[in-house]
Amino acid sequence: MSAKRVLVLSFLIGAILFARDASATLLRMLPESSHYQGFVFYDEEWDNGFGDTKLLRGRIDFAVYDTWENPDEFIGADGYTAPGDGRYIYAYQIFNDYQFNSEESVAYFAALGIDMAYVYDIGSQQDPEEGIEPTEEYFSDEDSDDVGEAVWDFGLFAEELIQAGEHSWFLAFSSDRDWVRGDYEIKGPEPSDFPVPEPAMLTLFSIGGAMLLRRGKNIFRRTDK
Numbered sequence: 001m002s003a004k005r006v007l008v009l010s011f012l013i014g015a016i017l018f019a020r021d022a023s024a025t026l027l028r029m030l031p032e033s034s035h036y037q038g039f040v041f042y043d044e045e046w047d048n049g050f051g052d053t054k055l056l057r058g059r060i061d062f063a064v065y066d067t068w069e070n071p072d073e074f075i076g077a078d079g080y081t082a083p084g085d086g087r088y089i090y091a092y093q094i095f096n097d098y099q100f101n102s103e104e105s106v107a108y109f110a111a112l113g114i115d116m117a118y119v120y121d122i123g124s125q126q127d128p129e130e131g132i133e134p135t136e137e138y139f140s141d142e143d144s145d146d147v148g149e150a151v152w153d154f155g156l157f158a159e160e161l162i163q164a165g166e167h168s169w170f171l172a173f174s175s176d177r178d179w180v181r182g183d184y185e186i187k188g189p190e191p192s193d194f195p196v197p198e199p200a201m202l203t204l205f206s207i208g209g210a211m212l213l214r215r216g217k218n219i220f221r222r223t224d225k
Contacts, residue, residue, distance in 0.1 A: 029127045030063045030091055030170060031074050036179055037063035042186055046104050049191035056188050057098035058106070064179045065089040074172075078128070084120025086174030090150075093127065094168040094186070105161035108187040109168075110149040115177050116141050122150055122173040131167040135160055139173075149185075161189065 030037070039061045046056040065074040067087055074089050075082050082089060096106045122137050135155035141148035152171045154161050162168055 033063040046188040054103035058096040083123040084174035
């Protein structure tokens with residue numbers, strides 16, 4: 001085996017060991033769960049609707065707490081409260097900073113495939129490091145088929161979005177259903193997230209401008225007298 005191949009092989013082994021070590025020492029804020037916990041990375045291209053494609057990269061931490069078997073794991077940790085009376089608390093936290101090169105902000109996160117017949121309530125709670133609070137949180141069942149989504153929306157403006165290098169509050173809901181492997185949806189800002197004047201607003205602006213002009217003419221007339 002050549003020295004070059006040995007070097008490459010050594011580098012790959014080192015990279016694998018580093019990745020394992022990094023995954024084991026990731027900054028984690030969610031309270032520890034003896035029932036189920038983990039994380040997943042997201043890495044995708046996001047088209048903001050203005051012809052710009054940017055990388056949306058980060059990590060989603062998650063945990064499921066069984067409040068019957070271990071009632072204090074989430075509720076008793078630093079004064080957090082249960083989002084409803086369901087047996088299981090599902091909690092998530094978004095870190096929009098994968099390898100410190102996410103190019104876009106997070107505006108929307110949803111946990112998909114939820115059995116709506118067993119959910120109780122949805123909410124969010126401040127994390128220890130003062131993350132970004134969602135502006136809206138709700139359950140959605142657009143098809144009315146009892147399979148819906150838990151949604152956390154982070155608003156329209158820069159100070160409300162999870163920008164690169166930032167993280168979210170704890171995002172949680174409760175259910176009487178235990179966990180199964182599911183999916184999620186994460187989005188950056190969309191064109192509709194950028195407020196623009198509507199025709200009614202433009203009409204008001206026009207009326208306001210005309211009133212100012214008329215008022216200005218009256219002032220000049222009084223001055224001439």
